[in-house]
Amino acid sequence: MSGNKGKKRSFAQELCVKSAGRAMQRAGMLWPGCRVGVAVSGGVDSFVLLKTLQIRQGIVPFPFEIMALHLNPGFDPQSHAALPGWLARHGIASHVEVTDYGPEAHSEKNLRRSACFRCAWLRRKRLFELCARYKLTHLALGHNADDLVQTFFLNLCRNGRVDGMHMNESFFGGGLHLIRPLLLVEKKYIVKAARQWALPVWANACPSAGHTARSAMSATLEQLYGVARDARRCIYNGLARWQMEQNSAAPQEDANPTQGAAPTAHAPIRH
Numbered sequence: 001m002s003g004n005k006g007k008k009r010s011f012a013q014e015l016c017v018k019s020a021g022r023a024m025q026r027a028g029m030l031w032p033g034c035r036v037g038v039a040v041s042g043g044v045d046s047f048v049l050l051k052t053l054q055i056r057q058g059i060v061p062f063p064f065e066i067m068a069l070h071l072n073p074g075f076d077p078q079s080h081a082a083l084p085g086w087l088a089r090h091g092i093a094s095h096v097e098v099t100d101y102g103p104e105a106h107s108e109k110n111l112r113r114s115a116c117f118r119c120a121w122l123r124r125k126r127l128f129e130l131c132a133r134y135k136l137t138h139l140a141l142g143h144n145a146d147d148l149v150q151t152f153f154l155n156l157c158r159n160g161r162v163d164g165m166h167m168n169e170s171f172f173g174g175g176l177h178l179i180r181p182l183l184l185v186e187k188k189y190i191v192k193a194a195r196q197w198a199l200p201v202w203a204n205a206c207p208s209a210g211h212t213a214r215s216a217m218s219a220t221l222e223q224l225y226g227v228a229r230d231a232r233r234c235i236y237n238g239l240a241r242w243q244m245e246q247n248s249a250a251p252q253e254d255a256n257p258t259q260g261a262a263p264t265a266h267a268p269i270r271h
Helices: 011-026 044-057 083-089 101-105 115-133 145-159 187-196 213-225 231-247
Strands: 035-039 065-072 093-098 138-140 168-171 176-179
Touching (some): 011 231, 035 044, 044 065, 044 187, 065 115
16 A cells, blocks of 8 residues: 555655655665565654655555564553554554563663663664564664764764764675665654654653753754754755765665575565
C-alpha cells in the first residue's frame, strides 16, 4: 500500500517524502527486491520514517518490502498498544516485543557504561538479530537533520573528529545496510508531518530523556544559532551538503552486497 493515495500531501509531508527520495537515490540505499526493517520506537521520527517509506513503495520504480521492528524498552509495557492495530490497518508486517533493556540499563547491573549507552547497545544488538532472523537486507533508522548537526558537534567537541552520521553504512560484509533516509529533514517538519498524518506516536517514558549529552548539545546549539540571523539555516544546509558529498554513492548496483550474482530469492514478508 502506498498510503494516502489520491490525497494531496502538505508541505511538511511532501518534504519528508521528497527529501527521503533524494537521500535514498544519492546514497544508493535500495535496490530491487530488498527487504527493509524499520526501527520504530514510537516517536515522531521513526513513525514518519515508516510512513514515508510506505509512500515511497508506490514511487520507487522497483519493488521493495518494509517491516516494522519495535522493541519496547520496558518502562511501560503497554506504551505501544496503538501500534499493532495501526500496522495491521496499513498492511505493514511487523515484529513487536517487550524487553527489559531500559530498566536493566538504569540498574546496578550496569556499572561500567551510561544508561543510554547500555540501552542503545542492547537495542541495536537485538535489531541486528531480528534482521538476520527475517532475512532483511536493510535496517532503517529515523535520525534527522537535527541529529546530524548535534552528532557533528558532539564528535568535534568530545572526540576531536570531523564526522557526522552516515546515510548508508554496510555491516557484516555487506549483508546488512544501515540507512537513514530522513537525515536531510529538519525535526520541525517531521513533527508537523506526524501530526498531519495523525500518527499514533507516544511519549518516551525513559527517566533519562532530556538529560543526555545530546540534549545538552541541543541547548548549546540554540545559543550558536543566535550568532547570526541565518546561522541555523546555514549550519543545517552546510552540513547537509557535506554529508551528501561524504555519502554520494557509486551506481546503485555497486551498493548491492550480492553484486555480480543473481539476487537471492526469499519468501515475502508476511503481514
